[in-house]
Amino acid sequence: MLGTIGLSAIMFRNVLERRRELALLGAVGYDARRISTMIGAEASLLVIAGVTIGSLCAAIAVAPAWLGHEGSGPGVGLALLLVAVIVAGMVSSLIAVRAALRGRMVAALSSE
Secondary structure, three states: OHHHHHHHHHHHHHHHHOHHHHHHHHHOOOOHHHHHHHHHHHHHHHHHHHHHHHHHHHHHHHHHHHHHOOOOOOOHHHHHHHHHHHHHHHHHHHHHHHHHHHOOHHHHHHOO
16 A cells, blocks of 8 residues: 555656646647546556566566475466556556646746
């Protein structure tokens, strides 16, 4: 649970730091849906790449223990955990984008 809160906070901070960029995109004609899709696609790529690389590194790290002791591999619990991390990343990015787009974009643009 704490990891999900941390992930949400990081995504929220990332989107808020990019408010000027989002305001500029809105000023040149991007609507809120297109901006949300763009941020969602970026978040998806980052979350899936992170989970994939992290899983590969973890598998390499524990492979000797699995092979040496003839232990069983990860079960359904690990797969559910990975799905939960991906879902948490996507939900937190959606919350962050909605919060950023709900604010005053004109003020963000004027500070640019």
